[in-house]
Amino acid sequence: MLRQKYAAAWKLTEKPDMLDIPPSQAQLIGRISADAFDGGRTAQWLTGLGGAAIYRSVRDVRCGHVIHCVSDRTFQELGSDLEKGLRLMTWMSTRPMVWYWWDQPWTRELPANIDPGRDHVNGGWAVPGVLEVHVYRREEAHKVLLHESIHALGLDVPMLAVEPVRVALERDLGRPLWPHVGEAFTELFAEWLWSIASGGSWPAQIACSTRQAIQVWARIHDATEAEDTNVFAYYVLKWTLMQHLDEVLLSPNASVMHWFDWWRANKPSLTAAAKKDMSEGLDLRMGMTCSYS
Numbered sequence: 001m002l003r004q005k006y007a008a009a010w011k012l013t014e015k016p017d018m019l020d021i022p023p024s025q026a027q028l029i030g031r032i033s034a035d036a037f038d039g040g041r042t043a044q045w046l047t048g049l050g051g052a053a054i055y056r057s058v059r060d061v062r063c064g065h066v067i068h069c070v071s072d073r074t075f076q077e078l079g080s081d082l083e084k085g086l087r088l089m090t091w092m093s094t095r096p097m098v099w100y101w102w103d104q105p106w107t108r109e110l111p112a113n114i115d116p117g118r119d120h121v122n123g124g125w126a127v128p129g130v131l132e133v134h135v136y137r138r139e140e141a142h143k144v145l146l147h148e149s150i151h152a153l154g155l156d157v158p159m160l161a162v163e164p165v166r167v168a169l170e171r172d173l174g175r176p177l178w179p180h181v182g183e184a185f186t187e188l189f190a191e192w193l194w195s196i197a198s199g200g201s202w203p204a205q206i207a208c209s210t211r212q213a214i215q216v217w218a219r220i221h222d223a224t225e226a227e228d229t230n231v232f233a234y235y236v237l238k239w240t241l242m243q244h245l246d247e248v249l250l251s252p253n254a255s256v257m258h259w260f261d262w263w264r265a266n267k268p269s270l271t272a273a274a275k276k277d278m279s280e281g282l283d284l285r286m287g288m289t290c291s292y293s
Contacts, residue, residue, distance in 0.1 A: 016065070017062050019061050022057065025070075029046065038119065057069065058082050093131070097131045097133060100135070101136075114219075117231070121234060124145075126148035127152070134148065135148065140289055157256055165259045172263075192245075195289075200289070210239060216235040217236055217273075241259065
C-alpha cells in the first residue's frame with residue numbers, strides 16, 4: 001500500500017519546466033576547496049579538466065528547484081539527467097532545493113583483499129535542515145540525490161534515538177563504528193524510492209543487497225580498526241532492516257528499538273554465508289543499486 005502511494009505520487013509529478021540559468025562556476029569550485037570529504041579526488045578531477053569542463057545550471061520554473069553541474073560530458077548529454085534530477089526534487093520537496101553535482105566518472109570499486117572505506121563507498125553529502133544536496137559521482141547520482149535529500153529535508157531517524165543502537169553494535173563488534181548508524185535507514189529509504197522512480201524491481205534489489213551484505217561482512221567481520229565511513233550501516237545493517245521493511249518505513253523512529261535485536265538474530269546466518277563467500281580475493285563493485293541502473 002505504501003509503495004502504491006509513493007508510485008502514484010511519482011507518476012503525478014510533472015516533467016519539469018527546465019530553464020538554463022547562468023552557471024555557478026564559483027560555487028562548484030569553492031565547495032570542493034576543503035577536500036575533506038574525498039581526499040581531494042574531486043578537486044583533482046576538476047583541475048584536470050581545465051578549459052574542457054562543462055558547466056551547466058538549470059532551474060525548474062514552476063517549482064524553483066535548481067541544479068548546478070560541472071561535467072566532462074557535453075551540454076546536450078547532461079539534459080536528460082538534469083531533467084530527471086529536477087523531477088526527483090519536486091517529488092521529494094515542495095520547498096525549492098539546490099543540487100550541486102560534480103559529474104565525474106569515478107565508480108565505486110573495491111580492490112581485492114581490502115576493507116571498504118570512504119573512497120569505495122561515499123558519493124555525496126548534505127546538512128540536515130539545509131536545502132542543499134552535494135553529489136560528486138556520476139554513478140548512482142540520482143539515488144544519491146535522494147539519499148542526501150532525505151538528510152536535507154530532516155527525514156532521517158534522529159541521531160539521539162540511534163545512539164543506544166550504536167553503543168550496542170560497537171560492543172558486539174568490538175570496535176568503533178562511524179557515528180551515523182542511522183544511515184542504514186536513510187540508505188534503505190533512498191534505494192526504495194529509487195526503485196520506484198527508476199522502475200526497478202524491489203525483490204531484485206533485496207537480492208542484490210543480500211549479496212553485498214555477505215561480501216562486505218566477509219571482509220569486515222574481523223576488523224579491529226575504527227570505520228572512516230558508514231560501511232556497516234550502508235551494507236550490513238541496511239540489509240537487516242530490509243527484512244522488516246514495512247515496520248521500518250511506516251514507523252522508522254519506533255523501529256529503532258528493534259534494530260540491534262534484529263541484527264543479533266540475523267548475524268549467525270550472515271556469518272555462515274560469509275564464511276562460504278569466495279569474493280575477498282576479487283575486485284568488487286560497491287554501487288548499492290546493483291540490481292538496476
